[in-house]
Structure formats: structure tokens, C-alpha cells
Amino acid sequence: MSYITVKDLEVGYDKSVIAQKLNFEITSGEYLCIVGENGSGKSTLMKTLLGLLKPIGGQIIFGDDLQANEIGYLPQQTIVQKDFPASVKEIVLSGCQARCGLRPFYNKEEKALAKTNMERMGILDMADRCYRELSGGQQQRVLLARALCATRKVLLLDEPVAGLDPAVTADMYDLIESLNKEGITIIMISHDIAAAARYADHILHIGDDVFYGTKKDYEESDMGRYFLSGKKGGGSDD
Amino acid sequence: MIETLMIYLDHTFVRYAIIVGVLIALSSSLLGVTLVLKRFSFIGDGLSHVAFGAMAIASVLNLTNKMTLILPITIICAVLLLRTGQNTRIKGDAAIAMISVGALAFGYLLMNLFSTSSNLTGDVCSTLFGSMSILTLTRWEVWLCMILSVIVVAVFVIFYNKIFAVTFDENFAKAVGTKADVYNLLIAVVIAVIIVLAMNLVGSLLISALVIFPALSAMRMFKNFLSVTIFSAILSVICAFSGIIISMLTGTPVGSTIVAVDVFAFLICSLIGLIKGVGK
Numbered sequence A: 001m002s003y004i005t006v007k008d009l010e011v012g013y014d015k016s017v018i019a020q021k022l023n024f025e026i027t028s029g030e031y032l033c034i035v036g037e038n039g040s041g042k043s044t045l046m047k048t049l050l051g052l053l054k055p056i057g058g059q060i061i062f063g064d065d066l067q068a069n070e071i072g073y074l075p076q077q078t079i080v081q082k083d084f085p086a087s088v089k090e091i092v093l094s095g096c097q098a099r100c101g102l103r104p105f106y107n108k109e110e111k112a113l114a115k116t117n118m119e120r121m122g123i124l125d126m127a128d129r130c131y132r133e134l135s136g137g138q139q140q141r142v143l144l145a146r147a148l149c150a151t152r153k154v155l156l157l158d159e160p161v162a163g164l165d166p167a168v169t170a171d172m173y174d175l176i177e178s179l180n181k182e183g184i185t186i187i188m189i190s191h192d193i194a195a196a197a198r199y200a201d202h203i204l205h206i207g208d209d210v211f212y213g214t215k216k217d218y219e220e221s222d223m224g225r226y227f228l229s230g231k232k233g234g235g236s237d238d
Numbered sequence B: 001m002i003e004t005l006m007i008y009l010d011h012t013f014v015r016y017a018i019i020v021g022v023l024i025a026l027s028s029s030l031l032g033v034t035l036v037l038k039r040f041s042f043i044g045d046g047l048s049h050v051a052f053g054a055m056a057i058a059s060v061l062n063l064t065n066k067m068t069l070i071l072p073i074t075i076i077c078a079v080l081l082l083r084t085g086q087n088t089r090i091k092g093d094a095a096i097a098m099i100s101v102g103a104l105a106f107g108y109l110l111m112n113l114f115s116t117s118s119n120l121t122g123d124v125c126s127t128l129f130g131s132m133s134i135l136t137l138t139r140w141e142v143w144l145c146m147i148l149s150v151i152v153v154a155v156f157v158i159f160y161n162k163i164f165a166v167t168f169d170e171n172f173a174k175a176v177g178t179k180a181d182v183y184n185l186l187i188a189v190v191i192a193v194i195i196v197l198a199m200n201l202v203g204s205l206l207i208s209a210l211v212i213f214p215a216l217s218a219m220r221m222f223k224n225f226l227s228v229t230i231f232s233a234i235l236s237v238i239c240a241f242s243g244i245i246i247s248m249l250t251g252t253p254v255g256s257t258i259v260a261v262d263v264f265a266f267l268i269c270s271l272i273g274l275i276k277g278v279g280k
């Protein structure tokens, strides 16, 4: 059985359907990339998978011992109020909140986990710095470290490289790939179809037509060829 | 000066007043940061007016323990406001404005129509600005204030990490299974309790100042949540204590003196923050 099975899912806000006929499954260790135009409902799908929105139709089935709250999540944008006083350490640690349930304070293990993940993301030396004084790339790493504290199994990343410069973007992709190699299942939303084609095993394309399949099938489909060649400056040739 | 103070401190009710004042200041500063950062600051302001309305009803009914009426009314309104705020987004703010202004007008009207007191303006003024009400609390109210303050502090400490998580990023908190709605409700109820408490100290118009100024001051100086929380608690206690003492010595109204000290502290903290910022 797979981690998440999605059947005939319709997602949207307040009964107005934004994306429909979604059928796909996510198995352990896989790297799924979700692509589609602006406003096609990618973030909406992600929020539905996380249980922040109710599905309008269809179903999402969690299997393989995956609890709905065992998914780490990197939001598309975190609108942190301008003056929010929060240190990197505090934010990363807050990723452990699901682990401690009703226990009021974080225990040693959770603090160690936060430290490990900060190390993994290369932000340990910023642990005491103020989050909103970091650069965009550094902030993404902080939120990724937080997401890693929340899961050992599945990471949902909503445009993790938006707004990052090419070098940092490449770093970010490498980081995500290495996490995937460590066995964490990755579900990533991206506009960067070239990158999607490079790293993902499976691709879900949402829009007027929905495509779901392996990367190879996508490259051979009409839809895939069209998007891979035209839109994003072509990146399929490597 | 010292002698005057000593004479005052000889009275038990004065000592009680100081203890209660400090406890109230402590508990009201704790949620300041959350209140500033979430749109709950609207709710806080609205609720203080509701508390005024409730106070008017309580005085018209001639209740001895006014808080027994004010507390439940304010808590219920807090819950209701949170609900409407969630369901209808923008309309939530309008609802808050309506309820708060309505409560204010209604409260004054009630007092005007039914008050048996000969000094109506004085009554209204003291409800709004707190004047000497902390010295006139009944023994029972003093105890209630103490117990509630202790509960507020305890709840805050126990749920500190959750409150941080929900304040910082509600969606993430929900996604990893934290019951954000429950904690929002908890925050709203605690705010209601704090407002009722603070009303005794500074009166209903100045509550927001008592709640928000220490947090704003601390945010000028520190950049992580824990330091900000601790510093604003300490600052609030110091300001309340010195405010009460000053008001005794100079005969100024307690509430506005405390708030004036808070404002003064805010200016100093801003200055320090500015210098620190420039020095970096």
C-alpha cells in the first residue's frame, strides 16, 4: 500500500472547484513533482493534502502507517508579520510540536533533533539570529529545517526555490535530492519544469488537462513535450 | 516622602492593592506579543468596551461582586467575536467595532438612566480610567484577582510553546496536527480574563495600553520570543509597581500613572533599540 492514495479528488474553496479529476498515489521514497500554471490549484491541492482544506469531492487515503500529521510542510509564502520576534532556533523547534502532543515543553530528544536538522541545513551558526533579518534563502532553510523536525517520512514543498538566486536554487535542489536519497518522500510544487524533469520520478501536471505518470511518460506525452520545450526555456535535453 | 509611603504601607488594603496590581500587570503583559501580532488586538480593544458595558450593568444591578457578572459576559463575547471573525473574515472587524461601540454607548446609557449614585460622572470616569478602583476592591475581589492572575500565568507557561507555534504560523501548526482552533479559543478566553483583571487596575479605556506597551517595548530591545516575553513581563511589573507608588505619593490616578510610566519605558526602550541598531 502507498503512503497517500488520491482518488477522483476535487479541490477548491467554498464549494467552487479549482482542480478536479486528480488521481495519483505517493509511495515511500518517491519524488513527485507537481507542475501547472499560476492559479491552477497546486497550493490548493497541497493544503487539501495537509488537511487545511476539506476536499470538495473524492478521497485521500493515508496508508502504510502514515498519519496525516506526519507530513512536513514548507509553505509557499509564510507571511510573518514584520516585527515578529523569533529566533531561528525557536522556529525550528516549533516543528517538533506534533511530537510532544500535550506535553508542554520540548524534551532533550526534540532539542537534539532540532539541532541535527539545523546542522543538516547549514544554519546552526544562525541559531540565535532573528528570523526576519535573514535572507530569503536562509529563511527557506530555516523553514525546511522546521519541516524536517515534523517528519521522518514525507515532505511537502510548495515552490521551495521561489525568489532564490540560481546558485542558491541549485543548492536547494541538491539539498532536497539528498533528503530524498536518505529515504524521505518528497512532494514538490515547482514552476521550474526543467528541474522537475531532472529530479522527479513522477510528475503530476494540473490544469485543464491533468497528467499523472512517470517522468519518462511525461516527456513522451504531448502535454509534457509542449511544456518542456516551450515554456521554461527547455531543460529536457540533459 | 518615604514616611508618607510608610504610612500608606501600614494599611493592609494598600499592600493588597500593590500585590494585586503587580500580579495583574504580570499576567496582562504575557499575551501582549500575541495580541500585537495577531489581529486579536482588535478583539482586545473591543472586549474592553464590552467589559465597560458589563460593568455598567453590574453597577445598575448594585452587585457587590461585580466581577461575577463582568467575567462571564466578557468571556462569552470573546468566544463570539472569535467565531464571527473566523467565519466571515472582513466582516469580523465590523462586528467587533459594532459590539464594542454599542457596549460603550449602552453602558453609559444604563448608568445614566438607572444609577442611584450622586456622582455619576465620577463613576463613569473611574470605570473608564480606573482612578482608585484598585483600592476599593472588596476582599473577595482581591482574592479573585490573585487567583485569576496566577491561573493566567500558569496557563501561559504550560501552553507557551503552542501559543508561539500558533502565533507564528497557524497553517503549519494545523498541518502538523496542533489544534490551532482550540488554542485560539484558549487565547481569546485568557485575553478576556486579562481584560477584566486589568480593568480593575487601569480602567477599561487604558487596558490596551497595559497589555500592549510592555510587549512593544520589549520588541524594540529583543529579537526572540522568549526574551521578549520575559522582558515584557519584568518591565510590566516594574512599571506597575512604580506607577502605584508614584500615584500614592503624588495623588495622581493609579491607572493613568501606570500607563504613563509604561509609555515612558517604551520611549527609553525605543531609544536603546535605536542605539543598538545603529551600533550593529
Ligand SMILES: Nc1ncnc2c1ncn2[C@@H]1O[C@H](COP(=O)(O)OP(=O)(O)OP(=O)(O)O)[C@@H](O)[C@H]1O
Binding pocket: A013, A018, A036, A037, A038, A039, A040, A041, A042, A043, A044, A045, A076
Ligand atoms: N483563500 C482563498 N479563497 C478563495 N480562493 C482562493 C484562495 N486562495 C487561492 N484561491 C484561488 O484558487 C485558485 C488556485 O490558487 P492556488 O494558490 O492553488 O494556485 P497555484 O497553482 O498554487 O498558483 P501559483 O503557481 O501562483 O502558486 C486561484 O484562482 C486563486 O484565486
Ligand SMILES: [Mg+2]
Binding pocket: A042, A043, A044, A076, A158
Ligand atoms: Mg501556489
